[in-house]
Amino acid sequence: MVVTGCSVMSRRRWPVSRHSASMAGQSADTGMVRNRILLVGPGFRFLGGLSVYTCSLANALVETHDVSVLLLDRLVPRRLYPGAARVGQDLTSLRYDPRVRMVGNVDWYWGSGIARLSAWIQDAKPDVIVLQWWTAASLHTYLLIARIARGLNIPVFIEFHEAQDTGEAAVPGVARYGRSFLRRLVRECSGAIFHNEHDRESIADLLGPEVVRQIPSRVAPHGPYNHMTALGSTIENRHRSGGGPARVLFFGLIRPYKGAEDLIAAIDGMTPEQANGLVVDVVGETWENWTAPAEAIAASPYRDRIHFENRYVSDSEATGFFARADMLVLPYRRGSASGPLQAAMSNGIAVILYDVGGLSEAVRDYPGATLVAPGDIPGLRQAILEVATRRDSRYPNPHTWAPLAGAIDALVAKSRE
Incomplete structure (x- = not known):
């Protein structure tokens, strides 16, 4: 079903009956815990690095977890986006793995469909919601999702990619808005993920050390991008x-x-x-x-x-x-x-x-x-x-997505203590 400002697929897309509402499922083959993860991040309409990241992470996590994705479709009014001329163009070869369940899309202006999103979260009740953070344009939506989750006792983790986009931070009032309401969002969360220690320190400097210390956090490096690797x-x-x-x-x-x-x-x-x-x-x-x-x-x-x-x-x-x-x-x-x-x-x-x-x-x-x-x-x-002088040399990539999956699992376990 599609409604103004937000489209949410049928709740049957996540077969809740496969799992207990209060516990993660288990793979019959390996006995590995399969947490039910809802990822929230940007879609491909306003294509950028975080669009690629959200898709790549979902496709990696679905190997060991049950993954659903809610996409932020229209991030801001198109005229305000620096890449407005290409908005909506299909410039990426990336596609979501068929095993990833697509919950739907949310626009910056919400619309009446936001109530359906709330109903979907209440019905499916994922084990955890992971928010991709990089821009203040997502703040109002993330705050709403976090408050819905808190009412349902669902832990929310915030994955930091930077404190705030440098361009939007230069807009009068936006930096203050982002800093103020990001503090509120972090207080609504049950955990945080950083890609490096530098980011953890930067966020602590921005929001105040006490804000970051109040929730468990993990550091896990950025995973690899293999979709732009040519065979041979x-x-x-x-x-x-x-x-x-x-x-x-x-x-x-x-x-x-x-x-x-x-x-x-x-x-x-x-x-x-x-x-x-x-x-x-x-x-x-x-x-x-x-x-x-x-x-x-x-x-x-x-x-x-x-x-x-x-x-x-x-x-x-x-x-x-x-x-x-x-x-x-x-x-x-x-x-x-x-x-x-x-x-x-x-x-x-x-x-x-x-x-x-x-x-x-x-x-x-x-x-x-x-x-x-x-x-x-x-x-x-x-x-x-x-x-x-050594241009023919090629080097092994040490990075995988396993540390990110491990960080999410560790925070889920911590939230259940």
């Missing part, structure tokens, strides 16, 4: 790169904190001989009117060696860029996690990044990572030239 890409790279230029990739949204212009500055400082040994791909959609990278590329003495794809590319196109790349360069000025970084590690290519935030922890166990001091353009240049 390593063979393609080895065959292509012999004797040819090394291919440098910057990939992702072009925003002030992403530092794409630092990459261009590093290239500009090379000798002609050094620059002739490289080809650079800068691929991404501009947000916040950040034109510094485009201006730097246009003014570069080596602009004929720089390919600028200034748009949000499809997954099939992205797969090609990663398959051809010998290294990914991410000179972020700050960062908690990075989808392009995960895609690069899944492809086994070298990564060069500034030693900032949670990104340092994300590559701690990745042998292909090179960390550079923040803002060190000569250091960035030297790292690129060094990696180019």
Whole structure:
């Protein structure tokens, strides 16, 4: 059934009769506890990193748990979204596993269907609800879901991806609104998941240590992104790169904190001989009117060696860029996690990044990572030239989704004590 502002599928989509309403089910084959998990996160209409994350996590969890997903469809009024021109376009190859039960969609303006969502949660009564946190645009919906869950004695966990989007935090009043009501949301939750210790400390600094300490928390690293990994890409790279230029990739949204212009500055400082040994791909959609990278590329003495794809590319196109790349360069000025970084590690290519935030922890166990001091353009240049000498090397990705599943299970167990 579809209603204004919210569509909720039939409650029969979650066969509650398979499990006790108060206990998780058990696999007949392994005896493993199968918690009934309701994930809440963004859908594909406003496609972004968290859309990809929510789908990837659901598809990983469904191997060992019973998973349902409630998607935030229209996050904000379309005219306010930086990528408004592509809203609704099918740019991703990702699809939800058929075993994942789709509860429905919720829009920012709710509509009368929000009552049906409440009825669905009451009827299905999942063992846990996991909220993906990254933007204040979801706050009012998350608060409502958390309060519905509290009334039904269902634990709610909040999974932090960052404190608040940097762009929306710059809008007058939004940062204060996000900080104030995020405190309320955390107080409604029974647990929290962070991707690294840096994020846990940052959230504690933002909300106050007592707010974070009041609930159990776990740290679990971001899982891998395998959907942009081309079969045989390593063979393609080895065959292509012999004797040819090394291919440098910057990939992702072009925003002030992403530092794409630092990459261009590093290239500009090379000798002609050094620059002739490289080809650079800068691929991404501009947000916040950040034109510094485009201006730097246009003014570069080596602009004929720089390919600028200034748009949000499809997954099939992205797969090609990663398959051809010998290294990914991410000179972020700050960062908690990075989808392009995960895609690069899944492809086994070298990564060069500034030693900032949670990104340092994300590559701690990745042998292909090179960390550079923040803002060190000569250091960035030297790292690129060094990696180019071993451009055929490929590295194993140490990351899996198992730590996230384990963190959820541990918090569920804690909530039952």
